[in-house]
Amino acid sequence: MNLAKQLYEKKKMRLIIFGLIISFLGAIAVNIFMNFNVSATNIILENFPSTLLAAYVLSLLTLSLCEGAGGIMTMIFTTARGIPLAEYGRILGVKSSRTILLSSILGGPIATACFVMAVSLCGSTYANCVVGMTPILTAIFGILFLKERANKRIWCGIIICSAGIVIAAMGPPEGVTNFYLGIAIACIAPFAYTAENIISTHAMDVSDPTIACPLYRMLGSAVMEFVIAIVVCAATGHTEWIGYVFSTVFSSPLCIMFILLAGLFMAVQYNGTYASFIYVGAMKSSAILWTCTFWSIPIGYTMGAMGILEYSITGFGVIGAIAVVIGVMLVVAKPKELFNLRAID
Secondary structure, X not given: OHHHHHHHHHHHHHHHHHHHHHHHHHHHHHHHHHHHHHHHXXXXXXXXXXXXXXXXXXXXXXXXXXXXXHHHHHHHHHHHOOOOOHHHHHHHOOHHHHHHHHHHHHHHHHHHHHHHHHHHHHOHHHHHHHHOOHHHHHHHHHHHXXXXXXXXXXXXXXXHHHHHHHHHOXXXXXXXXXXXXXXXXXXXXXXXXXXXXHHHHXXXXXXXXXXXXXXXHHHHHHHHHHHHHHHHHHHHOOOHHHHHHHHXXXXXXXXXXXXXXXXXXXXXXXXXXXXXXXXXXXXXXHHHHOOHHHHHXXXXXXXXXXXXXXXXXXXXXXXXXXXXXXXXXXXXOOHHHOOOOHHHO
């Protein structure tokens, strides 16, 4: 019995470590995806209108291309692993799984599109600081509307995270001209992400995340983003923007490469995060994922040194990013339970 228990504990620990590792990979991948997406967007922006409406349409179109590419890559990968394409049809037949499409509207055309715009306007670290409020807002809404109990650790985390955002936003980095506009746009994303998480939770319980994610959250979002971009352009008399964006993308090998790389890292982040929910649970996985706020700093400097995009940050930005990560960890993770399986949550 003791030997069996030891073997079980070893296997459980391997699963936990695997879940934490893929959560960490998701935290790295989300920053790389955003930076490649912004790099592709910057190529198109050279001869594109500089209005806020144009920036939103452009973010929708590039995001649609990235998510579409990532969804196709994921489907190819899962098919190669032995999951038949017929499984995607089966998931479509599960009515409750279709609610992921509703959550995808919040997560794609609203949250992620605003996130991408914010990264291009104020920089990845600052946008991540604001979007890092997602688990904080979830906790606050739970306290206010679901009557959940909040202990001192959670309140301390909320205060530290909020202070981190204020500190980070105390001064724009050198060369950034639309810093506070980017911060304001970034503020939309955590509210939409929070609503997405709440709506999609039930659907993920009755659907295989590795199938539902590429089908609904990636390909579904890609279609909706493209349709919304067309509707916005038609309503405002700017249908020529659609043709210009696609002609620019497909005439630039570098832009295509950035979009494909963005799709690849988006697939890693989305699917890795959803898979980690199975192994360690959403709370602990989210705690690791939102350390992306800190990882945006070394990743930003690395990609800047490689000439992929420009990156700069102030001392206040570094302090604020660290504070946000500490605050989020305090809210969503109990250190003594970090190495427990999901079933114990």
